[in-house]
Amino acid sequence: MKKMSLKIGGAALSCLLLTGPALAEGPEDRGETNIREEATEGNHLTLFSGEKAITLWGSVEFNGGYTTTDNDDDESGFEVDATLGFDAALTKDIAATVILLHEDDGTPIDTDEAYITYTTSTKLIVSGGKMYLPFGNFNSSMISDPLTLDLGETNKTALQTSWANNLLEVKLGLFNGDRDISGDYDLIDNLVASIQITPVETITVGFSYICDLAETNLGLINNITASYDDNVRAFSAFVSAELGPVTLDAEYVGALDDFSASTMVDPDRAEELTGAQPAAYFIEVGVSPMEKVSVAIRAEAGIDFADDLKRFGGTVSYELAEETTVSAEYLYTDLDGDAAHSISAQLAVEF
Numbered sequence: 001m002k003k004m005s006l007k008i009g010g011a012a013l014s015c016l017l018l019t020g021p022a023l024a025e026g027p028e029d030r031g032e033t034n035i036r037e038e039a040t041e042g043n044h045l046t047l048f049s050g051e052k053a054i055t056l057w058g059s060v061e062f063n064g065g066y067t068t069t070d071n072d073d074d075e076s077g078f079e080v081d082a083t084l085g086f087d088a089a090l091t092k093d094i095a096a097t098v099i100l101l102h103e104d105d106g107t108p109i110d111t112d113e114a115y116i117t118y119t120t121s122t123k124l125i126v127s128g129g130k131m132y133l134p135f136g137n138f139n140s141s142m143i144s145d146p147l148t149l150d151l152g153e154t155n156k157t158a159l160q161t162s163w164a165n166n167l168l169e170v171k172l173g174l175f176n177g178d179r180d181i182s183g184d185y186d187l188i189d190n191l192v193a194s195i196q197i198t199p200v201e202t203i204t205v206g207f208s209y210i211c212d213l214a215e216t217n218l219g220l221i222n223n224i225t226a227s228y229d230d231n232v233r234a235f236s237a238f239v240s241a242e243l244g245p246v247t248l249d250a251e252y253v254g255a256l257d258d259f260s261a262s263t264m265v266d267p268d269r270a271e272e273l274t275g276a277q278p279a280a281y282f283i284e285v286g287v288s289p290m291e292k293v294s295v296a297i298r299a300e301a302g303i304d305f306a307d308d309l310k311r312f313g314g315t316v317s318y319e320l321a322e323e324t325t326v327s328a329e330y331l332y333t334d335l336d337g338d339a340a341h342s343i344s345a346q347l348a349v350e351f
Contacts, residue, residue: 115131
């Protein structure tokens with residue numbers, strides 16, 4: 001295990017000066033008994049022993065898809081994704097989470113998240129470990145992920161603080177980035193911050209900021225030493241609303257600065273970086289016309305990203321049983337006049 005010293009770089013400190021104090025409500029007292037017992041919370045299995053409790057949960061998704069293009073470049077295949085999570089409550093204030101993930105991408109199993117959480121008496125939550133950082137929201141009811149997730153989702157080993165009440169949730173995180181520009185690879189030099197406001201129970205708006213868009217899971221920059229001149233700050237905004245049987249989600253994720261000209265011509269750059277200031281946005285509307293049936297439609301686009309594609313489509317889902325859903329989706333993709341049509345289906349089980 002590599003020993004790490006706590007050194008905070010100037011980039012993170014300068015971001016701290018622009019960010020307010022870190023303000024999510026602490027976990028409630030589970031009311032553990034002194035007698036070992038088994039209980040279920042929904043479909044989650046929880047084991048108790050004295051003050052300690054561990055909850056096991058997970059999901060399995062089986063997907064099949066077919067894509068055809070104007071150039072008759074057809075693709076089809078099956079894949080499965082599986083998640084297994086463990087939430088351990090050691091005391092009413094200290095908890096640990098480990099989430100294992102399998103995807104059909106060549107990695108049999110991966111530790112997707114592993115972190116420890118401490119809730120103070122003031123309901124300030126401090127978390128440390130590998131986690132998804134609070135940049136972007138990515139809420140969707142469709143099989144396919146929105147483009148904003150492709151561009152902005154970020155999983156790092158970080159230190160994060162958060163605080164929330166019924167109106168407001170604020171999060172602040174620090175982490176050591178992989179895309180260092182100065183050669184100081186052992187510095188904690190990146191910051192992420194977010195704020196969510198829920199003015200009424202059915203509407204939430206949120207904003208988030210990250211010091212460097214190159215730190216997302218997409219890895220926009222590969223050859224750092226040859227082409228990466230400066231951090232590229234990024235911003236995200238979203239709105240999510242429930243209006244009776246209708247839901248609305250809209251989000252924008254984009255760079256606030258330009259990637260350098262040398263980056264743009266670097267042959268080792270990620271193919272997704274197709275312009276100097278990448279961004280993505282989507283709007284999605286969902287409705288439940290009848291019990292157990294839901295429909296969602298989405299329109300989205302990339303700017304200086306993913307070949308500036310435009311994509312439209314919809315998903316129909318049916319609840320076969322509790323926590324078991326079958327879905328079908330159609331997507332139309334426009335890439336500079338070249339069209340692609342995709343049909344996919346999914347059987348998903350949560351437990």
